[in-house]
Amino acid sequence: MRLTLTALLLSGFSILFIACESDFRPLAEGNTREVLVVMDSTKWDSETAEAIRDVFGKWVNTLPNAEPYYDLSFTQISSQSQLERIKRHKNIIFAAPIEEESNTGRQIRGFLDENLEQRVREDESFAFPVEEQWYRDQYVLILTSTSDSALAQKIRNTERSLLSDMLDKELKRWEYFVYEQYEQTQYSDSLWKNHGFKVRFQHDYIKNVDTLNFQTYRRALPQNDRWMWIWWKNDVPDISFLDNNWINTTRDSLSQHYIKGSRDDMYVNTYFNRPDLRPVITESFQKGRLLAYETRGTWHMVNGAMAGPFVNFTYYDPDTDRLFMIEYSQFAPSVRKKLPFVRQFRAMGRTFQSDSTWTPEKEEPNL
Template sequence: MRGLLKVSGLLILVTIWIGCQGDYRANARGGFGEVTVVVDSSELKSQTVQAIQETYGRYIATLPTRPPEPLYDLRFTDFNNDDQLEQLKRNKNLIIAAPIDDSTNTARWIRALLSDEVEQQVRNGESFAFPMQNQWYQDQWTMILTASSDSALAEQIHNSEQTLTDNLLRKEFERWKEDIYGQGEQVALADSIWANHGWKIRVQHDWQRRIDTTYTKDGEQQHFLTMRRPLPENDRWFWAWWKNDVKDISFLDSDWINAKRDSLTRQWIRGTRDSSYVTTEYARAVETESFQLNGYPAYETLGTWQMTHDAMGGPFANMTVYDEENDRLFLLEFGQFAPKYDKRRFVRQFRTMLRTFSADSAWSDTLTGVAAER
């Protein structure tokens, strides 16, 4: 994957110059989840186009939507003149794909963007993917995909599916962070959680704290906190559980995470009926991925919840984080009930907010408990 990080020296210099001088260009256009794919019109049935559809356009298995929502909404297009090319350059998310030595307009554009040295790396099979940021407009993501042949490029795309989609997803998280907190932020609420509990996430402007309690279960002290953002036809909630003095996490895997989640939602996230509570809908996909979150070992779990004894359900996004320095284990989760709304958009907002988590490295748990609030 060396090629994924390589762009021409000219492009790097342009980026540095813009950063130093101040970027006064207009913003790129299009939605966060929309991707314009530039390929020659004669290549719409190529292996490359199929690989792009199966990578960037694959269905999201963890969303409760019918029909299923794709990872990104793809629009395939071509250009025949400079005016059309200039219009393409305005798009927020742009994939430019063609074999390096094709005679198409797209391939010629790719060769114009890459240096001779990088072109040779492509022909040698050493590089195939070249991400660019803000190349023509602000807040723009571009990915050049090229190889020695159509079949070679398709194979490279399939082999690097996760890396390619993660590259765009990181850009989308940056955008959502600006959008979410640009509308307002409850700094005082986040600071209160930090002061009282030694951790925090950034809190959107209209979320309300509901439960904040310390309790004993199986002879061990545990902590639970909830927030809610109730809106008409779009109810969203957040909960956090944490436990101190966790010195060994060898037990931590997807089975433990989901069992713990279910035990917590059964106790704390309940419906209007006495017998109803939120639990995981295992008939749908539930996916867990491990990674490093701001230096912490973390597991992200995505899936669908359902309400027992009630016809309700929706998506959730969970982050399980271990603070190695202070032996503290955290589970944090957002859920939503909004049958009439786009699920992909809100889950990506939830995933963005979870990624703002941080823990106090100097924390010492001297509190014996906090009274529950509802």
């Protein structure tokens, strides 16, 4: 049977369709990277529990030091009052075989209507993500199948889909958090008017370099230095050359020229020395009509003792034959956890837009 990740309206577990401005329920509790896994305590060493740890708690190595994809904690339903406390959490996974005689198993059967139970028993569905169920900004995932081993196998087989769905929710949260109070629309408006594209800017980034087709912005804080740069190229009708190697070679060439240290022989470069420990990963996705590539890894300072994570976006607009790069980097040796900032970068880079009506005649020189 084909395994499916299905977002369904559950009988007795229906989503509340309430506009954000009229939803007066409290916000869900907890950090956006914390996931509460609800299973019977006798099953915390089961195949399903190990699959959840391997998928949702797997190590992210595209950082100076590896961190877990999500921080997992396990709990069980021991009383109705505890279930009410569980329901307050921001991210919750309920996991048990459909016939399991435990509080979690009975709760899962209570979530599903007759039709959905049948689909589970016939191996047609096993994962049911639901947002905004009991509290605002909440993500709940129900995982169930015919047996412990079957459920574990389905979780492993659909790792990409399961993580993508949860990550999409997280990136929406980060976008809201980054731009919630204030953003510098003058930068994005200027890019749109003068160059036919834009990306959203956090409130305290300051423009540094501004050349014909390259700009840098920096958010310099004593313990957490962050910067971004933008590059673009016009008249690119053919992108057959565009692959991982071209992306990284171009990135490093631009960084060597523009992203310098305290001396001219110090510059930022991608750390390729230990691909087994710190890989550089490129993934493609579609953003509307735009073809997009996201590259994540670790940078280091040539001739200097500095390093940190980076996220690069390469976008191609087939309507205008234009190629764009946006890169975000961080240097924060005293900040232990870098992954939250990487997730912020991933959310920020996805705000990119390109004007499909742009023509070279509209380009205005930098002042």
